[in-house]
Amino acid sequence: MSKVFFSVTMSLDGFIAPEFMQLDQPVEKWLGEWMELQKYVFQQRFFRESLQLGDGGETGQDNRILEETYNRTGVSIMGKRMFDGGEQNWPEEAPFHTPVFVLTNEIRAPWERPGGTTFRFVNDGIESALAQARKVAGGKDIRIAGGAHAILEYLNAGLVDEFSIAVAPIFLGAGLRLFDGVDPHRISLNITEAIHSPLVTHLNYAVCRK
Amino acid sequence: MSKVFFSVTMSLDGFIAPEFMQLDQPVEKWLGEWMELQKYVFQQRFFRESLQLGDGGETGQDNRILEETYNRTGVSIMGKRMFDGGEQNWPEEAPFHTPVFVLTNEIRAPWERPGGTTFRFVNDGIESALAQARKVAGGKDIRIAGGAHAILEYLNAGLVDEFSIAVAPIFLGAGLRLFDGVDPHRISLNITEAIHSPLVTHLNYAVCRK
Numbered sequence: 001m002s003k004v005f006f007s008v009t010m011s012l013d014g015f016i017a018p019e020f021m022q023l024d025q026p027v028e029k030w031l032g033e034w035m036e037l038q039k040y041v042f043q044q045r046f047f048r049e050s051l052q053l054g055d056g057g058e059t060g061q062d063n064r065i066l067e068e069t070y071n072r073t074g075v076s077i078m079g080k081r082m083f084d085g086g087e088q089n090w091p092e093e094a095p096f097h098t099p100v101f102v103l104t105n106e107i108r109a110p111w112e113r114p115g116g117t118t119f120r121f122v123n124d125g126i127e128s129a130l131a132q133a134r135k136v137a138g139g140k141d142i143r144i145a146g147g148a149h150a151i152l153e154y155l156n157a158g159l160v161d162e163f164s165i166a167v168a169p170i171f172l173g174a175g176l177r178l179f180d181g182v183d184p185h186r187i188s189l190n191i192t193e194a195i196h197s198p199l200v201t202h203l204n205y206a207v208c209r210k
Numbered sequence: 211m212s213k214v215f216f217s218v219t220m221s222l223d224g225f226i227a228p229e230f231m232q233l234d235q236p237v238e239k240w241l242g243e244w245m246e247l248q249k250y251v252f253q254q255r256f257f258r259e260s261l262q263l264g265d266g267g268e269t270g271q272d273n274r275i276l277e278e279t280y281n282r283t284g285v286s287i288m289g290k291r292m293f294d295g296g297e298q299n300w301p302e303e304a305p306f307h308t309p310v311f312v313l314t315n316e317i318r319a320p321w322e323r324p325g326g327t328t329f330r331f332v333n334d335g336i337e338s339a340l341a342q343a344r345k346v347a348g349g350k351d352i353r354i355a356g357g358a359h360a361i362l363e364y365l366n367a368g369l370v371d372e373f374s375i376a377v378a379p380i381f382l383g384a385g386l387r388l389f390d391g392v393d394p395h396r397i398s399l400n401i402t403e404a405i406h407s408p409l410v411t412h413l414n415y416a417v418c419r420k
Contacts, residue, residue, distance in 0.1 A: 013389035014224040169399040179223035189379040194406035201404040
């Protein structure tokens, strides 16, 4: 049975993204802060190859973890805002290479990208998206890709089995908090593993319903 | 030269204490949430012995880290609110056994406790308290004991050399955030070590001024 998980990078002060991107403004400021947060990712060979950023990159433990996360993912689910931001910034060959379900009020036909990513737009809620994702997961796992609001909806509904947080050694000071609004009475956590790296700390948890 | 450090337990959603204790109300609710956060500490032999909570307790890595933190500390500095809460709840033999400087507007004579803890009340700011602490550190390190506000003042002033966070696998949902108001432009961090334990994850950082 497919597991439902999320995997994000978080600043030490709890943010997984800078303040909301203003879609009518230049993305440079937002991207600058986001790249500071995701700095370790940009140094990894697997990520550089996936996004066609050029040769080179680290090939150690952080790289292995990124690659494993990608390989276990049979399908992704994301919120509308994450999709809107990505639609403007992903390369034409979007970096998922699987079905992706987008939680949205917009009615829109599936959008196929070169390389195997197909975005499908779901209008009837998180449980419907998850049910549809299970059907196409192909024995792999289901990733709640983001953003924070979509992750929190699934987490608070008791629908997440496990998650990974890469804690970056930076402060953002402001932005989008991962756990703002988490319901402490619905779920409890077990630590699965913590992995030390000089660039980032990987925290892995299993989720139990209370 | 003595290092200046802090060492706290933080929930995964970023809180180091429940909502402010109301000093005119029963402490049971506050203490219940605080003990949930500090659960791993109460299971350690070193802590149980220090606070005279009875025999037994874990003697592994978490216990060793608590003991090392205690042993390196030659003097502590704390905010007035932490002192006020502690004054009501510490045993008569307060668990510091060193000089403790309390940042406060109150003018008060030193308060000696059995077992070697002496509280001294500093009215002229964090740098004065630190200068006084350096004089009595006796070759050991200086701990900013808390609360969050005192820690943040020292951190933002560039006066902290290193810190440890024990990330507890719980959500509090509300409370006192450790890094609320941290200034990302003043300091940067290097990861020193991350230590996995089934009960809590120890994150250690060195601080650099930018």
